[in-house]
Amino acid sequence: MTTPAEIFLLGVLSTLAIVAGAFFLKFWRKTRDGLFLAFAASFLIRGLNDIIRASMARPNEASPFSYLVGLGASLLIVIAIVRKNLNRG
Numbered sequence: 001m002t003t004p005a006e007i008f009l010l011g012v013l014s015t016l017a018i019v020a021g022a023f024f025l026k027f028w029r030k031t032r033d034g035l036f037l038a039f040a041a042s043f044l045i046r047g048l049n050d051i052i053r054a055s056m057a058r059p060n061e062a063s064p065f066s067y068l069v070g071l072g073a074s075l076l077i078v079i080a081i082v083r084k085n086l087n088r089g
Helices: 004-031 034-055 064-088
Strands: none
Touching (some): 004 034
C-alpha cells in the first residue's frame, strides 16, 4: 500500500521534472540547440513517468517499465551529446 507521503513525494518529483523540462524547452526555443530539446524531452518523459507511477496502486521504481522509460530518457541526452560533439569535429 502506498502512503500519502510517497504519493506526495512522487507529485513533487513529477512537478519538478516537468518544470525543468519547460525551462529547457524555453532555451531550446531561443537557441534551437538540439541539446536543450533533448534535456527538455528527457525531463518531461521522466515527469510523466512519475505521474503514472503515482497513480498506480503499488508504485515501484524497480519495475521493468519504469526502468526502461528512465533508460530511454537518459539515452536521449547521451545521443544528443554525442551528436553535438560529432558536429563540432
